[in-house]
Amino acid sequence: VLLPTRGPKSVTAALRLGPRPPAWCSVSCASAPNADARVFRAALARDPDCAICYWGEGWAWGSYLNGPMSADQSPFAYAAMQKAISLKDKAAPVERALIDALATRYSNAPDAARPTLDRAYADAMAKVAASYPQHAGVNTLYADALMNTSPWNYWALDGTPREFTT
Numbered sequence: 503v504l505l506p507t508r509g510p511k512s513v514t515a516a517l518r519l520g521p522r523p524p525a526w527c528s529v530s531c532a533s534a535p536n537a538d539a540r541v542f543r544a545a546l547a548r549d550p551d552c553a554i555c556y557w558g559e560g561w562a563w564g565s566y567l568n569g570p571m572s573a574d575q576s577p578f579a580y581a582a583m584q585k586a587i588s589l590k591d592k593a594a595p596v597e598r599a600l601i602d603a604l605a606t607r608y609s610n611a612p613d614a615a616r617p618t619l620d621r622a623y624a625d626a627m628a629k630v631a632a633s634y635p636q637h638a639g640v641n642t643l644y645a646d647a648l649m650n651t652s653p654w655n656y657w658a659l660d661g662t663p664r665e666f667t668t
Contacts, residue, residue, distance in 0.1 A: 542582075554600070557583070557586040557600055563582065564604075567654070596634055603623060603647075627647040
């Protein structure tokens with residue numbers, strides 16, 4: 503499982519619900535934000551104090567490689583992250599770090615500059631990855647954050663990597 507979990511009532515249990523793919527795909531593919539957000543809401547139905555579940559919902563609403571976050575998704579992501587922040591004292595240290603990092607990605611301002619917020623999240627994830635260098639989930643999320651700063655634009659025409667590609 504990619505995400506840290508609090509036990510059988512939290513993310514792990516919810517990710518086994520219904521016809522959804524396993525946790526790895528749900529969290530790493532992010533190809534259906536609404537469906538992925540529902541998975542984390544299912545976890546919250548089982549454990550309403552699960553800060554990392556709110557984090558997961560917020561993460562699911564965000565930009566992903568196949569598309570940026572839309573303006574109508576922003577309030578959902580922001581609200582989920584505010585709830586995650588309010589509950590983070592109950593979370594494990596790595597979960598608190600992930601919550602703090604993702605909180606930089608969202609704003610309640612409707613005209614917030616998405617590229618600036620995505621860059622802030624990537625910078626925050628760099629710090630989390632430095633604190634948890636052996637954590638595969640953290641490093642996957644860091645790579646995803648970097649890739650979302652310039653989706654599908656990782657190489658120059660001469661074949662050299664662009665900034666943050668390597």
